[in-house]
Every structure is written in C-alpha cells, then in structure tokens.
Amino acid sequence: MERTSPAGDAAEGTGTPAVRRWGSIDPLLPAPGFTHGVTPGSAAAHCGARLVVAGPGGQVRAAGRCEHWTGAPGSLDVSWGAARRFQLTALVADQQVADGLDRLLSLWRDHLADVPATAGEDTAAVVNWPSRDADGVAALLRHGLAPLEVLAARTTPRAAPAEVPAAIPDGLPPCPGGSRIRQAGPADIETVARLGVEIIRWDSRFGTVNERTDTLAAMRTEVAGLLSEPDPWTWIAGRDDTGAVGMLSAQRPPAAGWITPMTGRVPAAYLMLMFVAPDERGTGVGAALVRHFHREIARAGVAVTLLHHELLNPLSAPFWNRHGYRPLWTAWQATPASAVR
Numbered sequence: 001m002e003r004t005s006p007a008g009d010a011a012e013g014t015g016t017p018a019v020r021r022w023g024s025i026d027p028l029l030p031a032p033g034f035t036h037g038v039t040p041g042s043a044a045a046h047c048g049a050r051l052v053v054a055g056p057g058g059q060v061r062a063a064g065r066c067e068h069w070t071g072a073p074g075s076l077d078v079s080w081g082a083a084r085r086f087q088l089t090a091l092v093a094d095q096q097v098a099d100g101l102d103r104l105l106s107l108w109r110d111h112l113a114d115v116p117a118t119a120g121e122d123t124a125a126v127v128n129w130p131s132r133d134a135d136g137v138a139a140l141l142r143h144g145l146a147p148l149e150v151l152a153a154r155t156t157p158r159a160a161p162a163e164v165p166a167a168i169p170d171g172l173p174p175c176p177g178g179s180r181i182r183q184a185g186p187a188d189i190e191t192v193a194r195l196g197v198e199i200i201r202w203d204s205r206f207g208t209v210n211e212r213t214d215t216l217a218a219m220r221t222e223v224a225g226l227l228s229e230p231d232p233w234t235w236i237a238g239r240d241d242t243g244a245v246g247m248l249s250a251q252r253p254p255a256a257g258w259i260t261p262m263t264g265r266v267p268a269a270y271l272m273l274m275f276v277a278p279d280e281r282g283t284g285v286g287a288a289l290v291r292h293f294h295r296e297i298a299r300a301g302v303a304v305t306l307l308h309h310e311l312l313n314p315l316s317a318p319f320w321n322r323h324g325y326r327p328l329w330t331a332w333q334a335t336p337a338s339a340v341r
Helices: 011-025 097-113 134-142 186-206 215-227 285-300 316-322
Strands: 002-005 050-054 060-070 084-092 123-130 146-155 180-183 234-239 243-251 268-276 304-310 326-334
Touching: 011 084, 050 097, 060 097, 084 097, 097 123, 097 134, 123 134, 180 285, 186 215, 186 234, 186 243, 186 268, 215 234, 215 243, 234 285, 243 285, 268 285, 304 316
Parallel strands: 084 123, 268 304
Antiparallel strands: 002 050, 050 060, 060 084, 123 326, 146 304, 146 326, 180 234, 234 243, 243 268
16 A cells, blocks of 8 residues: 555654664664755755555555755755755665565655656756665666665764863864965955865766856855854865965864754764865875864864765765765755656
8 A cells, every 4th residue: 555645643653673674774863854854944845745655564665755846046055956856755664675666766756757847958856865774776777766865974082081082282283285274264365265166167077066157156155154254164274375275164063063963972063165176185184174073073082974976977986985974864866856757
C-alpha cells in the first residue's frame, strides 16, 4: 500500500528500525526524522506532502516529505544550486532498503509530475542520502538521480586541556613560499568576495553551482556580514608582492545552526569557503589555512566541522580527505526536476 498523505508526520511510523539502521550505518548521522532535509532559509515554501510506503498490516516501510523551495532573487543561495528545488527527505524503516526506497521514489516522481513548475530549466530534484548507506544507491540511480555534491564531516580530535593548540602570538602563521596568514576584517570585503566568486566559478563546472549575474553582489553582502563580527573565522593567505593567494571562511556554531540538523554531534561549525589560486595549488598554502582553522576550532571546543564540496571536482575529495573530512551525506540530483523517472 502506497499513498500521499497531506497531513501527519509519517516519520513517526518508521520508529525504532530506522533509528537502528542509521546508528549502525554512521555514528555521525542525526536521529532519523524530517529535520535532516536542510534547504537554504532565504525563502521558505513547501508543499508539505508526506509520502508513505506501507507493508502488510499497515506498518510503514518507508516515508518521505517533499519540500518545494524557491530562492530569493539576488540571494547567494541561488548561486549554490537551481533557483527552484524540489527536495525529498527519505526514511526507510525495514531492511529491504532498495525496494522501499524505490517505491518511495516512484511516489515522489508521480507527485512531481503533478507540479507544472518542475519542467522549468532552472529547477532540480534533490535527495540527500547518507553517504555510507550503499543499499540505496541502485534505487537512486534507477530513478535518474546523479550523485553531485557531498556534505563532508570531520570530528575534532579529543585532547586534554594542556594539549589544545595555543593561539599564535602575532596571529600570522607562516605559509610555504613566504606567504603569511592573517585574519580578515572589514577592509577585506572585496578581496574575500572576489575569491568567493572564484570558488563558484570553478565549481560551476560540476553540475550544481551556478555563477549568476548578481553573484558578486550577493557574495559581497554575505562577506560583509561575516567580517562585521568581532573575531571572524575568515583568513587570507597572501604575499606582499602578489596579494591574496588563498582564503578560508567558516561559521562558528551559533551561525551554523542551519546545517546542524545534518549531524548528531554538537557543537558543529561549517566551513563555508575555501580557495587557493590555481598557480598556488599543491604548494601547501591550502593545507596551512586548514591547519590554522583546525587550531581555532579545537580551542573553541567544536565537536564536528561540516563542509560541502562537489563530488565531481577532482581536487576536492582528495584534499579534504587528507585533512580528516569524509562523506556524511550525498546530494543526488536530477535537472530539471521533471527528469526524475
């Protein structure tokens, strides 16, 4: 029995089996529920439909909720993906994961077929699926979804208080090749925004990110907010002769609350932006920025750090893996949204 239910939280029906499954798959996952399907918060509108796959006796085998999201014009959110996104939050309760997810995706496909906006060019259908849950991969592929983006996680190594890295006295740790790292401030808005757009420009090759006509203006607004904080987690690597050659910017746990539901560990920080100039890649500048950031999160008592990277970017996965990050969630996507089959 399969149905679309307009009300009620179908996640309640998945109960303890889903909790056990997720706990055995990955200890960093949150408790199963409909709060882990994170979408940007600049525009909130969703249909609220609940999709339920029931087995004999009416027990819930799989459940899902579809959210319809439209990005605010001119916001940075629409540079990180399609302007309209239709996202399925999927939970599978029993051990027949492939079959349960396949039936749930079929329900979602039929639901999207009744939404005319899914045929638009600037649309995407997205499913966030636990990266270590290999049993669902075949069903996702069968329905025309491709793995394009990863939410990666790094747990902060536990250390005794005496072992927590101390602050560098002058705040300017050295980098390879004579560059230095310094904390960014309000005077660096243009530099950080420019490097942030370079990230989007590079990642636009890999299927989810889009540089738009107003991306630079939106990035300036975002960066201005970050650098207005008294102690921003934003650093620039540079030299006197060449200027900025790299940059890293992150959100402290209070600002990273939007992404925290994706993990069961708290407090969580979010690494927003990381860029190294193409001719500086492989020199150690990026590694120096990350090591400096890791010292800061250790001193701040952060339990886990999250970041997104494009799965098809040949540089991202090896780099972040070397620094202790591994896949937590994979975003599977079909574009346009009507392409789900």
